[in-house]
Amino acid sequence: MKKSDFYFDLPERLIAQHPLDQRDASRLLVLDRAAGGGVAHRHFTDLLDYLQPGDTLVMNNSRVIPARLMGAAEGRTAPIEVVLLTDKGEGVWECLTRPGKKTRVGTKLSFGGGLLTGEVEAVEPESGNRMIRFHYEGVFLELLEKLGTMPLPPYIKEKLDDQERYQTVYSKTPGSAAAPTAGLHFTKGLLQKIADKGVNLAYVTLHVGLGTFRPVKEDEITDHKMHSEFYMMDEDTAALINRTRDAGHDVFAVGTTACRTLETIADDAGRVRAQSGWTDIFIYPGYRFKLVDHLITNFHLPESTLMMLISAFASRETIMAAYGEAIREGYRFFSFGDSMLIL
Structure with a gap:
C-alpha cells in the first residue's frame, strides 16, 4: 500500500x-x-x-517526563535543544538535538549551569539521533523536573499552562x-x-x-x-x-x-x-x-x-x-x- x-x-x-x-x-x-x-x-x-x-x-x-532540555555546548554561545527519547541505561540516552550539526561526537553539553552535563558519544546513522552520556549528582528524574519542560507535539503552537x-x-x-x-x-x-x-x-x-x-x-x-x-x-x-x-x-x-x-x-x-x-x-x-x-x-x-x-x-x-x-x-x-x- x-x-x-x-x-x-x-x-x-x-x-x-x-x-x-x-x-x-x-x-x-x-x-x-x-x-x-x-x-x-x-x-x-x-x-x-x-x-x-x-x-x-x-x-x-x-x-x-519533562524531556526537553535547553543547554549550552562547549565553545558555543547559542543554546542547544536536547530532547530525551530512550533510556539506554547507565546514564546514556538516545536524544534528538537541535541544531544537530553542532552536536558532533565528543561535544560536551551543560544544563542548568552545570547541574547536569553530558557528552555526545555516538550518532545513529539512520535517524541522526545522538547517544548522550549524562553526568549528575542525585536523582536524574528530579533534575529533569527542575531543568526540563514537556516536549509537546510540533503541531501544538500554544503554551500549556x-x-x-x-x-x-x-x-x-x-x-x-x-x-x-x-x-x-x-x-x-x-x-x-x-x-x-x-x-x-x-x-x-x-x-x-x-x-x-x-x-x-x-x-x-x-x-x-x-x-x-x-x-x-x-x-x-x-x-x-x-x-x-x-x-x-x-x-x-x-x-x-x-x-x-x-x-x-x-x-x-x-x-x-x-x-x-x-x-x-x-x-x-x-x-x-x-x-x-x-x-x-x-x-x-x-x-x-x-x-x-x-x-x-x-x-x-x-x-x-x-x-x-x-x-x-x-x-x-x-x-x-x-x-x-x-x-
Whole structure:
C-alpha cells in the first residue's frame, strides 16, 4: 500500500491547541464495524454505554517526563535543544538535538549551569539521533523536573499552562517523551463509574517515543521502519486479560500504544503472559488482530503509522469515511482533540 492511501485534507482550525476545561467533555465518534461502518456522535462519558460487566479496559500508565532540555555546548554561545527519547541505561540516552550539526561526537553539553552535563558519544546513522552520556549528582528524574519542560507535539503552537493536562490521571511509570493521548479524556470519576459497572481496569506500560510523530517517508508503507519502544505487563494484568477472554468478554484498548503492547504480547490464541521488552510492531492493513476487540483512540495525522493501525482495525475505506464525517462535523483533532471508539 502507498503512504498516499492514508492522506486526508484537514483544515488547520480543527487541530486542537489546548485541552478542554473538563477532560471527559470531549466528543466521541462511535464507529461500528459490525454495522457496516455506521457512525454515531456521542460524548466521551457515553463510553459507559458500550462497556459491559466483565469487559476489561486496558490503559497505558506511562508518565511523560519533562524531556526537553535547553543547554549550552562547549565553545558555543547559542543554546542547544536536547530532547530525551530512550533510556539506554547507565546514564546514556538516545536524544534528538537541535541544531544537530553542532552536536558532533565528543561535544560536551551543560544544563542548568552545570547541574547536569553530558557528552555526545555516538550518532545513529539512520535517524541522526545522538547517544548522550549524562553526568549528575542525585536523582536524574528530579533534575529533569527542575531543568526540563514537556516536549509537546510540533503541531501544538500554544503554551500549556498546566503540565498535568499532558498526563493521564492514571499515569504512574515515568519514561515517555509523548503522552498516550487517548487516555487524556478519562477522569478519576469516570473511571470509578466504569469500575462500578463491573468493568475491569487493567494497566500496561509502553514508554512512548517521539518516533510517534516521525513521518513516514517511504512511498511503500512496508518499507517504513518503526521506532522501538519499551513495554511491560505484570502477572496480575496478564491473568486478568486471560480470564476476560476465557469468560467470553471483550478487551478494550485505550489508545494505539496499549493496542500495540497487547498485540506484541499476545500469542496466536490471544493469550498473554507477564513480560517486558522492546517492540517495533508495525500494524497496517492486512494485519490480523489477536487480542484487541475494541479500540478507543484520538484522531490522527494524515499518512501516519497511527492512521495505518486504525485502518487495519476497521479497514482503510471505513476509517477514511469516518474521518470525512468527523471533519464535516467539526471534531477536534490530534493530541488535545476529541475521541473515537471503534467497536
